[in-house]
Amino acid sequence: MNTAAHSLTEAATSKFVRIKDGELDLQLHYNDAGQGAETVVMLHGSGPGASGWANFHRNIEPMVAAGYRVILMDCPGWSKSDPIVCTGSRSELNARALKGLLDALDIQRAHLIGNSMGGHSAVAFALANPSRVGKLVLMGGGTGGPSQFVPMPTEGIKLLQGLYREPTIENLKRMMNVFVYDTSSLTEELFQARLANMLTRPDHLQNFVKSLAANPKQFTDYGPRLGEITAPTLVIWGRDDRFVPMDIGLRLIAGMPNAELHVFNRCGHWAQWEHADKFNRMVLDFLAH
Numbered sequence: 001m002n003t004a005a006h007s008l009t010e011a012a013t014s015k016f017v018r019i020k021d022g023e024l025d026l027q028l029h030y031n032d033a034g035q036g037a038e039t040v041v042m043l044h045g046s047g048p049g050a051s052g053w054a055n056f057h058r059n060i061e062p063m064v065a066a067g068y069r070v071i072l073m074d075c076p077g078w079s080k081s082d083p084i085v086c087t088g089s090r091s092e093l094n095a096r097a098l099k100g101l102l103d104a105l106d107i108q109r110a111h112l113i114g115n116s117m118g119g120h121s122a123v124a125f126a127l128a129n130p131s132r133v134g135k136l137v138l139m140g141g142g143t144g145g146p147s148q149f150v151p152m153p154t155e156g157i158k159l160l161q162g163l164y165r166e167p168t169i170e171n172l173k174r175m176m177n178v179f180v181y182d183t184s185s186l187t188e189e190l191f192q193a194r195l196a197n198m199l200t201r202p203d204h205l206q207n208f209v210k211s212l213a214a215n216p217k218q219f220t221d222y223g224p225r226l227g228e229i230t231a232p233t234l235v236i237w238g239r240d241d242r243f244v245p246m247d248i249g250l251r252l253i254a255g256m257p258n259a260e261l262h263v264f265n266r267c268g269h270w271a272q273w274e275h276a277d278k279f280n281r282m283v284l285d286f287l288a289h
């Protein structure tokens with residue numbers, strides 16, 4: 001391991017910033033790794049205990065080694081970022097938070113990699129700030145619209161919401177067993193780390209439940225506006241995604257003029273983790289050409 005890779009720990013890259021945008025006034029946590037001229041921002045999903053580091057820890061080092069600066073933003077209401085009750089569009093809230101973060105760091109343009117809610121948020125950001133987006137990579141998310149084939153909410157989302165309401169190890173295991181295709185990859189260490197993340201911030205868990213009660217449809221359906229996004233976009237999905245079904249990926253490429261889709265077989269909702277090596281190679285190739 002070289003010196004740069006050696007310093008790629010959550011603690012060594014952990015930072016905070018205060019952002020203000022109208023009535024939005026929040027402290028955000030983010031991880032900042034690498035020093036490239038081009039920046040890749042990674043946006044995590046909406047599960048209890050999720051964070052940029054938890055979602056993307058298998059993807060950071062290859063991007064840094066390839067010469068990118070990598071920013072992992074913890075969305076408002078997750079991890080070490082400030083708590084919030086979201087009564088409107090969470091996709092738009094996260095997009096505003098990202099704009100605040102990029103402004104504070106003086107980053108004019110970035111590539112965005114979004115997982116699930118992170119995909120919805122990346123699309124919201126691209127619609128509001130088209131000139132600030134290089135390329136987009138969307139996994140298991142991108143628009144909050146309904147599946148045409150699978151009843152919504154999906155079994156995964158029902159388990160996720162149940163876990164927010166009753167944050168127990170049993171409910172966590174139930175959710176994570178649906179999360180991935182190959183459940184043998186889920187270790188007790190992973191469960192315990194995720195449980196600890198969740199239980200460290202009961203305020204985030206309670207706020208998510210309050211947000212859902214105030215507005216059950218947290219993620220805007222950007223279906224009608226997808227044609228406005230001209231940024232080159234790589235959509236990546238797991239064929240066995242039981243949280244956000246694969247046909248949403250088809251909707252994305254039908255709507256986005258410069259989008260292409262890769263479907264991983266034997267893959268659930270966490271393509272960047274379950275197929276990390278191939279995912280990293282594909283994303284690096286896509287960003288470079």
Ligand SMILES: O=C(O)/C=C/C(=O)/C=C/C=C(\O)C(=O)O
Nearest residue numbers: 045046047048050116117219244
């Ligand atoms: O309801 C949706 O469309 C989005 C759901 C998610 O964002 C779920 C994400 C779960 C994770 O990626 C996680 O790590 O918990």
